[in-house]
Amino acid sequence: MIVIKSYKPHQNALNFLRICISIIALGLTVAIVIFLKSLPILMYTLVAIVCGVGFLLNFILLPIYFYKTSCTVGENYVSKKGGIIFTSKQYMKKSSVQYITVIKTPLSKFTAGNFLIIHALGGGIILYFLSDNDTEEIKNLMKKWTKEGEC
Amino acid sequence: MLALKQFFHKRQHPIKILGYTTKSFWLLIIPLARSLVAVKFDIATWLRGWWLDILVIGIIFLFAFTRWAFVTYQIRDDEIVANTGFFGMLRVTIPYNKICCVSVTQGALYRPFKAYKVYIDTNSGTDKSTDLVLAMKKKDIEHLKSFSASPQTKPKFIYTPRKRNLLIFSLLFSSTLSGVIIFTTFLVQASRIVGREIEQRFFYKLSSYAKYFTLRLPKYVVALALIIIAGWLFSFCVNIVRHWSFTVTRNQNNIIITSGFITKRFHQIPVDKINYIDIQQSLLMKLFKICSVQIHASGYGKGSREIAVLIPVTTLSVVKRTMSLLIPEIQSVPIDIRPLKRNVMRYILPPIWLCLGIPAGCLVGNWFLPNWTEIFRFAGIIFELPAIWLLIVKTASIFTTGIGISKGYANLSYCSLYKFHMVLVKTEKISKASVYQTPFQYMRNNISFKFNVHGESKLSHKVKNFPQKVGEDFLKEKFMNTD
Numbered sequence: 086m087i088v089i090k091s092y093k094p095h096q097n098a099l100n101f102l103r104i105c106i107s108i109i110a111l112g113l114t115v116a117i118v119i120f121l122k123s124l125p126i127l128m129y130t131l132v133a134i135v136c137g138v139g140f141l142l143n144f145i146l147l148p149i150y151f152y153k154t155s156c157t158v159g160e161n162y163v164s165k166k167g168g169i170i171f172t173s174k175q176y177m178k179k180s181s182v183q184y185i186t187v188i189k190t191p192l193s194k195f196t197a198g199n200f201l202i203i204h205a206l207g208g209g210i211i212l213y214f215l216s217d218n219d220t221e222e223i224k225n226l227m228k229k230w231t232k233e234g235e236c
Numbered sequence: 237m238l239a240l241k242q243f244f245h246k247r248q249h250p251i252k253i254l255g256y257t258t259k260s261f262w263l264l265i266i267p268l269a270r271s272l273v274a275v276k277f278d279i280a281t282w283l284r285g286w287w288l289d290i291l292v293i294g295i296i297f298l299f300a301f302t303r304w305a306f307v308t309y310q311i312r313d314d315e316i317v318a319n320t321g322f323f324g325m326l327r328v329t330i331p332y333n334k335i336c337c338v339s340v341t342q343g344a345l346y347r348p349f350k351a352y353k354v355y356i357d358t359n360s361g362t363d364k365s366t367d368l369v370l371a372m373k374k375k376d377i378e379h380l381k382s383f384s385a386s387p388q389t390k391p392k393f394i395y396t397p398r399k400r401n402l403l404i405f406s407l408l409f410s411s412t413l414s415g416v417i418i419f420t421t422f423l424v425q426a427s428r429i430v431g432r433e434i435e436q437r438f439f440y441k442l443s444s445y446a447k448y449f450t451l452r453l454p455k456y457v458v459a460l461a462l463i464i465i466a467g468w469l470f471s472f473c474v475n476i477v478r479h480w481s482f483t484v485t486r487n488q489n490n491i492i493i494t495s496g497f498i499t500k501r502f503h504q505i506p507v508d509k510i511n512y513i514d515i516q517q518s519l520l521m522k523l524f525k526i527c528s529v530q531i532h533a534s535g536y537g538k539g540s541r542e543i544a545v546l547i548p549v550t551t552l553s554v555v556k557r558t559m560s561l562l563i564p565e566i567q568s569v570p571i572d573i574r575p576l577k578r579n580v581m582r583y584i585l586p587p588i589w590l591c592l593g594i595p596a597g598c599l600v601g602n603w604f605l606p607n608w609t610e611i612f613r614f615a616g617i618i619f620e621l622p623a624i625w626l627l628i629v630k631t632a633s634i635f636t637t638g639i640g641i642s643k644g645y646a647n648l649s650y651c652s653l654y655k656f657h658m659v660l661v662k663t664e665k666i667s668k669a670s671v672y673q674t675p676f677q678y679m680r681n682n683i684s685f686k687f688n689v690h691g692e693s694k695l696s697h698k699v700k701n702f703p704q705k706v707g708e709d710f711l712k713e714k715f716m717n718t719d
Contacts, residue, residue, distance in 0.1 A: 162716055173672040176716060181667040206359050207511075208668035208688030208696070 092156045092223065095197035098214035099151045103143045110139035156212050158226060163203060165210050181205040185227045187220060203227060246308040249351035252371035256300035264293055309370055311379050316356065318368055328368050334358045336509040337535030340377055340502040347500075352377050357535025359509070363693035366538060381504065393486040393561040397548050402482060405528060405548035406475035408518065410468055457614055475543075484546060486562050491531075493546070505533045511690045512661035513546070513566050515555065518654060519629050522636075525552050529559065534692045566660050569645045571638035573710050575701040579682060582701045583634050587627035594619045629654050639685065639699055641714040648687055650699040659697050665690045669715055671708065683707045 113135045121128040146169060154167040161179040166172075183204050190198030199220040201212040212223070244250075268289050275281045283290065306324035310317045315331045339355040346352060354377065356368040372380070397405075480497035491510070493503040511532045521527055529547040530537070537544025546562070547555055559566075575582075598616035602609055633651030640647040641663060648659040668688040677683060684700040685707065702710075 159716075168672075171672060171674055172678070173670055175668060175670045176711070177668045178666075178716070180664065205667035205688070206690040207692070208694055210668070 089158045089160060089226075090222070092158070092212070092215060092219045094151050094154050094214035095216040095219070096151075097195060097216070098197035099147055101196040101198070102147055106139055106142050106147075110135050151214075154213070156210075156215075156223070158223065163210065163227075165212060175210050177203060177205055177208070177210055179230050179233075181208075182227055182230050184231060185224060187224055189220075193217065246310060248304060248307055248309070248371040249346075249349065249373050250304070251346060251349045251351045252307075253297070253300045253304045254345075255371065256303045257296050261293070261296055264289055264296075268293065307370075311376060316368070316380065318370060320368070330356055330358060330368060334360075336505065336533050338380065338504045339535060339539075341496075341499055343499040346371075350374055354380070355535060355538075357538065357692075359534050359690060359692060361534075361692055363534075363538070363691070363695075366535065391485045391487050391492075395484045395547065395558050395562060397482055397550065401549045402476065402479055404526075405545070406472050406479065408521070408549065409528070409543060410471040410475050456611075478542070479545070479548060482545075482548060484562060491546070491562065493536075503536050505531070505536055507563060507565055509533050510563065510566065511665050512659050513559070513563065515658040515660070517656045517658075519625075519632060519656075521549075522632070522656060526550060527552055527555055529555055531563075532689070532691060566662065567643070567645050568658075568660055569640045569642045569647045571640040571647060571649060572642070572714070573640075573702055573706055574638040575634060575682075576703055577634065579680065579701050580631070580634050582677070582680070582682065583630045584627060587623060587630050590623045591620065591627055594623055626654065637699060637701070639702075639710070641710075646687075646715075648697045648699055650697065652698070657697070659689075661687075661689055663715065666715070668696075669711060670696070671711065673704075677701070681705070685711070 114132050117128055117131045117135065121131065149169050150167070153169065153172070155165070157164045157166075162176055163179075163182070164174060164176045166174045183206060185204065186202040188200040188202070190196065193199050194217055197214050197216050199215045199217060201215060201220055201223055203210045203212070215223070268286060271286055272282050275285070303322065306319065306322070308319050308324060314333075315329055317330075318328045320326045320328055335356055336359055337355075337357045339357075341353045341355075342351070343353070350373065352372050352374065354368075354370050354372050355366045356370075357366050361367050477497045478499075478501075479495050482495040483493070485492040485494075486507075489507055491503075491505045491507060493501075493505070495501050511534075514530045514532065515527050516530060517527045526549055528545065528549050530544045531546045532544060547558055550558070595616055598612040602612045605612075629651065633656065636649055636656055637651060638647075638649050640649075644663050646659075646661050646663050646666060648657070648661070650657055650659075666687055667690055670686040670688075671683050672686060673683050681704045682701050683704045684698060685702070686696040686698050688694060688696045
């Protein structure tokens with residue numbers, strides 16, 4: 086199996102998600118402190134839960150997810166590796182690729198909010214948080230494959 | 237006259253107008269007919285008293301007629317084009333070479349009018365809906381068949397199962413749950429149309445039978461048993477009526493399946509559109525060396541409670557012989573890799589937990605609710621029996637699980653719940669192969685495979701617990717390196 090190139094989710098996406106999670110956690114903490122001032126035990130418990138979940142996501146789960154996820158495009162296949170506790174590797178042959186869907190979120194250039202879905206009959210592979218360049222590269226390659234399939 | 241003929245030419249059979257009326261239509265028409273009889277066919281009185289209902293029925297009919305009038309279709313040389321949906325706004329074009337299954341059914345309502353319902357399906361769309369459904373006249377059906385099929389040649393092979401085998405098939409594939417669902421739906425619909433008498437009569441009968449048997453058994457046990465038996469019997473009857481006079485014919489490039497006693501069914505499946513063959517067995521069927529063969533082609537077996545059967549039930553040797561004549565294009569290949577026998581616990585641990593969990597749950601329940609001892613004992617026995625059976629099936633499955641890939645064909649043998657599957661598929665039809673690992677498998681260096689095959693659904697075939705190195709190498713060598 087000849088590997089053409091490997092792709093990983095972009096670091097910008099991780100940072101963007103961390104900022105979003107931190108803002109949400111901070112907002113929830115402020116709201117809990119304001120509205121549950123009269124119930125201190127419940128307030129402290131909920132604040133601890135929110136901060137704990139935020140910490141877990143920001144510093145453990147998301148970094149592991151980004152570290153473990155990768156996509157490899159080979160000569161005649163595309164594969165995706167990922168998972169945190171339950172790991173998986175998905176392989177799709179070049180001949181199976183039917184079409185692709187590219188989802189670009191606003192400001193995706195800075196947030197790497199690009200998603201690429203490779204469709205096949207009876208299955209598909211979703212690639213998350215790709216950089217603009219990687220998305221274009223994979224998109225062009227898949228286009229070439231689907232055109233070859235039509236010939 | 238010519239204009240009228242032209243109008244009907246491109247449209248569905250007029251019986252479809254009834255199909256376009258609402259489901260509640262019958263709720264209105266039956267009381268209306270009753271009232272007409274009650275006033276001894278005095279139309280003037282009837283109109284004065286029931287004008288609002290008649291008006292509503294008229295509007296429903298007008299709406300149905302408008303829908304029917306806007307739906308048109310054309311059977312062209314290389315495709316079928318139809319304008320469907322409200323006001324015919326949805327234009328559907330299906331080239332014949334993309335059709336995976338053409339199903340033609342004729343129910344009791346359609347038969348006197350010589351109308352047929354046609355379902356045309358392709359590999360696109362969803363597994364819940366059919367791409368195109370039309371009510372056609374006979375000459376249009378013949379027209380469609382002549383275009384979508386290869387030039388009509390003499391059948392190469394015809395397989396007709398014995399009636400005894402059909403009975404066994406219906407016996408084995410009857411589901412109590414589906415029977416109970418059908419029966420309940422029937423009861424609800426019937427009570428909506430003719431009032432609650434039928435429902436009350438059923439429950440009165442059930443309670444009288446329960447009273448008869450309660451001399452020895454608790455009442456709820458008898459009621460539950462009666463519901464299960466009735467549901468299963470109903471499902472059995474539905475299956476037998478559906479598959480009566482079942483015949484499979486192989487002609488040039490198509491498999492033609494006909495069946496049905498009340499509703500006549502005809503399915504035409506191009507052989508190259510068959511995604512895979514699934515040879516299914518239960519543990520008892522394995523012991524008796526019999527099996528049932530099902531095929532997966534988009535559109536076949538899609539109807540509610542329909543089974544995509546190719547050979548209902550017969551012995552393994554007959555299946556082998558018949559398959560080589562019916563579909564020689566898909567071959568069986570030997571198993572290359574199997575799970576290690578020392579990993580038997582990975583197969584039997586979940587059912588063992590289930591077997592232990594049920595009595596434990598009953599004991600805990602009994603401790604909290606001591607007055608319910610009898611119910612917990614009964615529930616414990618009822619749920620423990622299938623759990624023990626599952627343990628036996630899973631123990632047997634370690635000897636049958638495996639994957640084989642060679643000469644462009646794959647053999648995926650696995651056990652899903654109580655059923656053993658042997659899936660035969662061309663490797664070109666496998667769209668995705670996945671390797672997955674749970675934390676427990678990680679500790680023992682094991683992996684499982686998931687194979688997605690061409691079709692509308694994203695259903696996958698899971699073959700579990702292979703040594704990691706062997707499994708990954710096998711996938712790379714046998715699957716990824718072939719194209």
